[in-house]
Amino acid sequence: MIDILAFLFASGVGFGLSCWIFGTLLDKSNNMGDYKGGNGDYNAYVNFTARRDKMDKSEYSSFIYMHGKRIDTGDAPKGTDLVRRLTPEELARYKKTVPTGEFSSEKNGIASKKSFVDEFEKWEAENSRYGDLKGVFKPVKEEDGDRAGF
Amino acid sequence: MATLCKNCGYALVFDPAQQKLVCSACGSTFFAQEVESEAKQYREGLDAESLNKINGTDDKDLMDCYVYSRSECGGEIIVNGTEASTTCVYCGNPNIVFSRIAKQKCPEFIMPFSVTKERAIGLARERIRRGFFIPREIKNFSIDCCRGIYLPYWIVNAEFHDAVVIQGEVKQGKSSVTRYFGRAGSMKLKNLPLDASRALSDESSAKLEPFVLRDLKTFDEDYLAGFYSNVSDVTYSDISSAALLRAQEYFNNEALNDVSASSKKVISSLPSLKLDNDMIYAMLPAWFITFKYKGKPNTILVNGETGKVVGALPWKKPLFYGLLIGLGIIVTVACFFVFRETLPVFFSGRRSSSSSNNRGKLIGLLVVGIIALFSTGIRKVVRVIKNIKLTQDKAMFNFMKKRQG
Numbered sequence: 386m387i388d389i390l391a392f393l394f395a396s397g398v399g400f401g402l403s404c405w406i407f408g409t410l411l412d413k414s415n416n417m418g419d420y421k422g423g424n425g426d427y428n429a430y431v432n433f434t435a436r437r438d439k440m441d442k443s444e445y446s447s448f449i450y451m452h453g454k455r456i457d458t459g460d461a462p463k464g465t466d467l468v469r470r471l472t473p474e475e476l477a478r479y480k481k482t483v484p485t486g487e488f489s490s491e492k493n494g495i496a497s498k499k500s501f502v503d504e505f506e507k508w509e510a511e512n513s514r515y516g517d518l519k520g521v522f523k524p525v526k527e528e529d530g531d532r533a534g535f
Numbered sequence: 536m537a538t539l540c541k542n543c544g545y546a547l548v549f550d551p552a553q554q555k556l557v558c559s560a561c562g563s564t565f566f567a568q569e570v571e572s573e574a575k576q577y578r579e580g581l582d583a584e585s586l587n588k589i590n591g592t593d594d595k596d597l598m599d600c601y602v603y604s605r606s607e608c609g610g611e612i613i614v615n616g617t618e619a620s621t622t623c624v625y626c627g628n629p630n631i632v633f634s635r636i637a638k639q640k641c642p643e644f645i646m647p648f649s650v651t652k653e654r655a656i657g658l659a660r661e662r663i664r665r666g667f668f669i670p671r672e673i674k675n676f677s678i679d680c681c682r683g684i685y686l687p688y689w690i691v692n693a694e695f696h697d698a699v700v701i702q703g704e705v706k707q708g709k710s711s712v713t714r715y716f717g718r719a720g721s722m723k724l725k726n727l728p729l730d731a732s733r734a735l736s737d738e739s740s741a742k743l744e745p746f747v748l749r750d751l752k753t754f755d756e757d758y759l760a761g762f763y764s765n766v767s768d769v770t771y772s773d774i775s776s777a778a779l780l781r782a783q784e785y786f787n788n789e790a791l792n793d794v795s796a797s798s799k800k801v802i803s804s805l806p807s808l809k810l811d812n813d814m815i816y817a818m819l820p821a822w823f824i825t826f827k828y829k830g831k832p833n834t835i836l837v838n839g840e841t842g843k844v845v846g847a848l849p850w851k852k853p854l855f856y857g858l859l860i861g862l863g864i865i866v867t868v869a870c871f872f873v874f875r876e877t878l879p880v881f882f883s884g885r886r887s888s889s890s891s892n893n894r895g896k897l898i899g900l901l902v903v904g905i906i907a908l909f910s911t912g913i914r915k916v917v918r919v920i921k922n923i924k925l926t927q928d929k930a931m932f933n934f935m936k937k938r939q940g
Contacts, residue, residue, distance in 0.1 A: 387882070391874035392867075394901060399867030400859075401908030407859045408912030411850060414666040416919045417835075418845035422744040428725045429785040433793065435698070437717035445700040445715040445803065452719030453698035453805030462812065464772030468689055468731065470643065470816050479813055 538570055538631075538757050546628035548761035551648035551839070556757055567647075567757040603632065614938075617732065617768045620685070620759040621938055629760040640766065644690075644751040644817040647758045648683055648839040655822035655837040656681060659844050663835075668850035673833075676826040682935055683839060685764035685818035686740060687731040689774055690748065692811045695782040696721040699804040703796025709892070711797070718790040722782065728819065729777045731767035734934040737777050739925055742845045743838045746819055750840065754818070763938055764818060771810070779808045823935040832932040847922030 412419075424430065435452040437444070471479060538547045538556065545560035547570070555564040603612050610625030620631045650658070656678065664674050698719035704711045726748055730740035752758070787801050820839025825832050828849060835846040881894065925931070 387878050388875060391871055391878050394874050394878075394905075395870035396863075396867045397905035398870045398901075398908075399865070400863040401905045401912070402866055403859050403863035404912030405908040406862065406912075407855060408915035411668055411855060411919055412915040414668045415850050416847045416922050417662055418742055418843050419847070419918070419922055421741040422727075424785045424788060426745045427727045427785070429722055429727075429782070431720045431722045431786055431789040433718055433720035433790075435717065435719035436793070438714075438794075439705065440700075440715040440717060442715065445717060448700060448717035448719075449698050449803055449805050451698075452717065454696050454807060456694055456696055456807045456809040458809045460812070461775075461810065462771045464770060464775065466771050468767055468769055468771055468774050468814065469640070471813055476813060 538760055541565075541570075546760070547757070548629055549647065549758050550761075551651045551654075554647060554649070556760060567752075567755045570757050601632075603630070617734070617765045618938065619764040619766045620756075621763055622761075629762075631756050631759050642687070642754045642816045642818045644815065645685065645754045645758050646746060646748075646751050646817065646819045646840050648762065648820040649750075650820075650822065650837065650839050650842045652681055652683060652822065654842065655683075655839070656824060658842050659824050659835050659837055662844045663848065666848065668855055669848050670828070670851050673826075673828055673848055676828070679825045679827055679832070680936060681822060681824045682938065683762040683820065683822050684935065685759060685762055686735065686743075686821055687765055687767040688728045688817050688819050689731050689767065689769070690726050690728050690815040690817055691724070691774065691778055692726065692814075693724045693778050693782060694721065694809045694811075695724065695779075695786065695806065696808075697783065697786045697790075697804055697806040699787065699790050699801050701790060701794050701796075701799050702802045703794055703799040705796050714796065715802075716794045716796065718793060720786070720790075722786055722789075724778065724782055724785075726815075727778060727781060728817070729774055729781075731769045731774070731816075732765050732934075733768050733773070734765070735931060736925065736928065739836065739845070739928075739931055740821075741781075743819075743821055743836055743843065746838070746840055748817075751817060759818075762820070767816060774814070775808065775810055778810060779806060782806070782808055823931075825932060825935060831927050832929070832936075833926050834928070834931050834935060835926065846926040847919055848926065849923060850919070 435448075437448055440448060539545065540547050540558035540561060540563055542563045543558060543561040545558050547556040547558055547565065549555075549567065550557040550564075553564060555566055556570060557564050601614050603614070604610075608623060608626040608628070610623050612621060612623055612630050614621050614632060618632065620629065622628070623630055660676075663669055663676070666674070696719075698717065701716040701718065703714060703716060705714045728744065728746060728748070730737050732740075783804070783806050786806070787804075790801070791799050822837040822839055824835045824837065826835075827833070833846070833848065835844060837844050881897075
């Protein structure tokens with residue numbers, strides 16, 4: 386009996402360990418570049434608004450309905466429309482509805498956060514010689530200014 | 536249309552090593568921003584003929600291609616509905632379909648190739664050579680085709696809210712019980728690049744990340760010279776679904792990290808996402824290298840900016856399974872003697888309730904450990920198999936291969 390039990394445990398540990406070692410080695414050897422940008426790359430940090438620990442099964446569905454919320458996507462384009470750049474008119478209209486703060490640099494058109502005040506109009510005037518709004522970055526909605534763009 | 540050298544009239548090609556346009560005939564070099572060719576003025580003026588129109592059919596099963604006549608050599612180039620630049624099969628010169636990058640269709644930014652073709656192949660070879668389980672035929676692969684393609688991306692900002700329930704095991708006294716944890720919150724995604732080409736799978740293109748978006752340049756069509764490129768053909772719904780998936784992944788990661796329990800998993804959620812309408816259209820570079828192994832095409836991707844190599848390759852199965860079983864037997868034999876000696880001592884101890892509890896815990900721990908070893912190992916092998924399927928995916932192969940030149 387002890388021998389059978391010892392064999393079962395031994396084969397479990399032996400083949401389990403072997404499976405783990407060679408699975409890891411195979412992954413390292415044959416699977417190249419299998420990762421993508423993480424939370425930090427896109428400033429994707431969660432601001433938790435509700436936390437409930439150790440709930441019963443009966444409690445958890447109510448949590449979802451109490452704290453889940455649908456973001457209003459009323460002004461979103463139709464899902465079947467091809468994605469496109471906004472026209473200068475649309476951009477100007479859109480810009481009025483969104484607080485500003487992030488904009489492209491004149492030098493190479495790359496966004497860099499410079500201040501939290503509305504400088505969009507100043508920037509737009511400076512860049513008007515380009516003829517269009519090439520390189521316009523969406524003005525930032527959030528007030529948290531530390532999370533700079535790229 | 537091609538951008539021609541102002542000194543000799545030969546077609547210019549963008550050289551990633553010099554970050555300049557180079558004339559292969561007279562050796563002149565120009566910065567893309569400096570080139571003021573007549574071609575740029577024709578951006579909007581080119582008319583294309585659709586092959587479906589020529590053949591008088593609207594059959595959706597047929598691929599609609601467009602025929603352009605080249606002003607330089609008179610040859611015809613054929614591109615599908617989303618290609619923005621290609622190579623002429625007659626004279627080998629680069630061609631840019633200006634009508635596809637005109638006005639609002641024009642990308643705002645471009646990340647010029649900084650990895651040359653030779654470097655991309657070198658990086659792929661170097662990485663493949665290091666693979667212990669990669670067959671020798673693959674290590675010495677002969678390239679079937681290597682193409683530099685600018686992939687269209689929409690760089691988006693989004694607002695995301697989710698409420699999730701996480702199931703996990705927590706200790707209660709001497710045993711562990713299943714408990715549920717609720718987490719709700721919001722998140723903003725900034726400058727998330729999403730692949731805007733339907734022909735290329737999102738899973739493959741996401742692995743090319745991260746791109747250093749700080750190095751983006753204002754779009755200039757001259758960067759396309761010598762490379763292939765595609766324009767965006769995705770809908771808002773495609774982009775929205777892709778962003779939602781990524782946002783959920785990030786949210787779930789943070790929510791799981793926020794919970795103190797074992798065996799955690801998200802079992803219920805109510806996600807909601809809103810994309811900012813003002814998205815940034817950019818072209819990002821990638822090298823596609825294909826070779827055949829046992830009759831199947833394998834496509835390795837190399838990030839044209841960072842040189843990251845992406846792809847999974849078949850392995851030497853006899854070597855892998857031989858080593859796995861061999862090591863398994865050796866460890867089993869060693870453990871068998873250890874367990875045969877220790878188990879009798881273990882079971883012959885005093886039969887008090889506390890000692891039998893400890894025995895139970897130890898055996899439970901051993902069983903859980905064995906299951907964890909097997910499941911982690913198997914999960915890794917399954918991941919490799921899944922990624923091999925992506926590398927051998929015919930859609931990706933066709934995306935790269937079915938181009939002129």
